[in-house]
Amino acid sequence: MYISLIAVSGVLCSFIGIYAYFRRKEMPGASTFMIYIAVQAIYIFAYAFQLSSDTLVEIKRWTILEYIGIAFAPVLGLKLILRYIGKSVSRVLSAALFVIPVITMALVSTNDLHHLFYKSMKFREDTSLPFVEVVIGEWYIVHGIFTFSCLLAGVILLSRQWTKTKKIYRKQLATLICGQFIPMISAFVYLMGLTPGGTDPVPFMMSITSAMYIWAILTTRMLTVVPIAKESIFESMREGVIVLDSADRLIDFNGAVSRMLPRLNNGWIGKKLDDSWQQLTGSPFPDVRRPNSMQEVQITAENGAVAFYQIRSSQVRSRNGELAGSLLMLIEVTEQKLLQDQLKEMAYYDGLTKIYNRTQFIHRSKEILQQARHRSEPVSFILFDIDFFKHVNDTYGHETGDQVIIHVVNVCQQIIAPEMLFARYGGEEFVLALPSASLREAGELAERIRTKLERSPLSTKYGTIKVTSSFGAAQYSEQSDTLEALLRDSDAALYEAKRAGRNCVRLAKEIPVRLV
Missing domain, CATH: 3.30.70.270 (Reverse transcriptase/Diguanylate cyclase domain)
Known part of the structure; x- marks a missing residue:
């Protein structure tokens, strides 16, 4: 039964990889994600075959294949998380992250020559299952520390984004955190010798994380949007952006709008824009309801400073073509307006x-x-x-x-x-x-x-x-x-x-x- 559960976990991983392949054009970082899922699937299936093996030679052979996933999955997962939160790393650092996995893979493959990874491997006598008792070597400890560090770093990086992530995207974030946290805890429990019969719970736990990934894909489109990276772009834009729902209620805005309208804060979310705009600026909201329309407005700040903005409107539609809301973009044109007025003054x-x-x-x-x-x-x-x-x-x-x-x-x-x-x-x-x-x-x-x-x-x-x-x-x-x-x-x-x-x-x- 345990082998069957592990096999199910591998099938779920494979399903995610196939889905990612067909949606690769819509996915940021699709290649990294597909490789990450592939090495996990190799690890899971290799472990299932290891459990069905009868000889120590076969077990060693499947162990080498397992380490394709064990060695490289933590680094690939960390890279995926860095892309998800919009953090870029240099090529040198990216390559450096793979040094220890490559050494691990080489030492596992040649362990019988030096025993730096496993000092010894033998069948356990206290169980009828083909579980192997191992004595770990020096590099096993190095690799364990590195793996645990990658998983912990991923959990910390994702957790720090929790308050910055809008509620609608927190399901994705929670799924990714669990995808790092559950294998990390499982591996820790296994290394402490607390699992029944000395079984490795990580492959089984991956069936749970794989199921969570599938749920997130189908319900929150996890693979087709990268909300934290988009949030960074959204907040770094010089143009002000206001997001409205289909009833013209304010549902989101970026930092640029907050600077343009200092009185605007989260307390205005959910209110009709017509009423809000009148209170925020003292003037009626311009008529930009028509698709792709544009109008120029003048806004006077509390200190008396006058600024001019172009307001452009565009509709947002769902996949079935229904109107989901609209985007309003505020572009400051004060300098251009003043220059235009000066040229008009000179001409007229x-x-x-x-x-x-x-x-x-x-x-x-x-x-x-x-x-x-x-x-x-x-x-x-x-x-x-x-x-x-x-x-x-x-x-x-x-x-x-x-x-x-x-x-x-x-x-x-x-x-x-x-x-x-x-x-x-x-x-x-x-x-x-x-x-x-x-x-x-x-x-x-x-x-x-x-x-x-x-x-x-x-x-x-x-x-x-x-x-x-x-x-x-x-x-x-x-x-x-x-x-x-x-x-x-x-x-x-x-x-x-x-x-x-x-x-x-x-x-x-x-x-x-x-x-x-």
């Missing part, structure tokens, strides 16, 4: 005054003209510049000249409406586009600006400087139906204001408006 706005530059004004004004044609509404333009600006630069310097330009912009912004388009046209010259405004209304606005500037002198380190401007305005008409023509008419009216002594407003010749 004047560097000194922060109002639109000439290029952007022309682009937007053409859109205003097109809308005016479509709606049959008037539109007017005002062109003005600062009187005697060259004299200011020559007398007080360009720094003071810049102060004058900024002063004019600030005064204008106190009067103009938000829907009006205001830009620096060049140097000390400015331009306004007034949607839905007639020429008379444009003239009235220009007069208010002129009066405000005249009554708002600029204080500088050189004293008070009186700032005035000359204005010219024109309205869209059939004769001036392009932006170029309107600006040309406004410039002509501005020239008339200068001829009239400056600090005044002149309107282009009014022509009956008929929009098409």
